[in-house]
Amino acid sequence: MQMQTQTSKFSERLYESSKMIWEQSHRHPFLEELKAGTLDPAKFIFYLKQDYIYLIDYAKMFAYGSIKATDLQTMGKFSELCHSILNVEMGLHRQYAERFGVTQEELERTEPSPTTIAYTKYLLDVAAHGSLAEVAAAVLPCMWSYREIGVLFAAAGPGVMDHSLYRDWVLMYSSDEFGELTDWCIGIMDQLADGLPEQELAKLEQHFIMASKLEYMFWDMAYRLKGWPV
Numbered sequence: 082m083q084m085q086t087q088t089s090k091f092s093e094r095l096y097e098s099s100k101m102i103w104e105q106s107h108r109h110p111f112l113e114e115l116k117a118g119t120l121d122p123a124k125f126i127f128y129l130k131q132d133y134i135y136l137i138d139y140a141k142m143f144a145y146g147s148i149k150a151t152d153l154q155t156m157g158k159f160s161e162l163c164h165s166i167l168n169v170e171m172g173l174h175r176q177y178a179e180r181f182g183v184t185q186e187e188l189e190r191t192e193p194s195p196t197t198i199a200y201t202k203y204l205l206d207v208a209a210h211g212s213l214a215e216v217a218a219a220v221l222p223c224m225w226s227y228r229e230i231g232v233l234f235a236a237a238g239p240g241v242m243d244h245s246l247y248r249d250w251v252l253m254y255s256s257d258e259f260g261e262l263t264d265w266c267i268g269i270m271d272q273l274a275d276g277l278p279e280q281e282l283a284k285l286e287q288h289f290i291m292a293s294k295l296e297y298m299f300w301d302m303a304y305r306l307k308g309w310p311v
């Protein structure tokens with residue numbers, strides 16, 4: 082009898098490692114209320130401002146990805162992702178801010194909250210000291226969990242999709258363009274993990290779990306409008 086070798090993707094292991102954390106994010110009141118279209122706009126603005134400065138550092142992660150890439154195709158794709166954050170995603174944030182009467186200067190002057198600092202500095206530390214595979218593992222929950230949220234919300238029917246403000250947010254994260262970028266990141270993660278020893282794989286998994294927890298904390302921070310205590 083011929084033996085069949087069971088090959089499972091590393092990204093599936095990552096997904097399993099953080100499934101429970103993602104489920105807790107999906108059940109968080111910030112996302113429950115956003116989905117229902119009942120979220121207090123003050124909480125959304127708080128999120129938007131923190132997210133804007135988060136994205137500045139997050140875009141740098143992809144710039145690091147470009148630097149650490151060893152082939153032109155990967156280098157180009159990371160630079161495309163960096164461009165997409167700075168122009169598409171942050172562009173939407175700028176439009177939103179305008180609708181809420183918040184200027185671009187005000188967005189840029191946002192004081193980062195402790196949670197935003199924890200998340201961005203963690204990411205940048207991985208980028209400064211880690212391999213390209215570590216960069217991929219640390220950035221992946223951000224993209225993948227938002228795709229999941231976007232697609233779930235877009236299919237959820239009334240509520241957020243009838244909301245004049247929150248609808249565009251869902252449309253962006255459920256778009257095919259974002260879906261393709263996420264799929265590319267999942268694919269590169271699997272390629273980079275291929276053949277690595279268990280010790281390295283465990284390190285990648287830790288980054289993925291940590292970033293997933295920080296994603297949860299980001300929703301929680303916005304819901305509680307949590308800045309500095311002093």
Ligand SMILES: Cc1ncc(C[n+]2csc(CCO)c2C)c(N)n1
Pocket residue numbers: 132135136139162165166170223224225227228259262296299
């Ligand atoms: C805290 C936080 N986590 C994830 C995202 C979503 N996101 C950030 S960059 C990117 C990919 C390309 O633009 C996606 C999907 C966010 N906005 N804020």
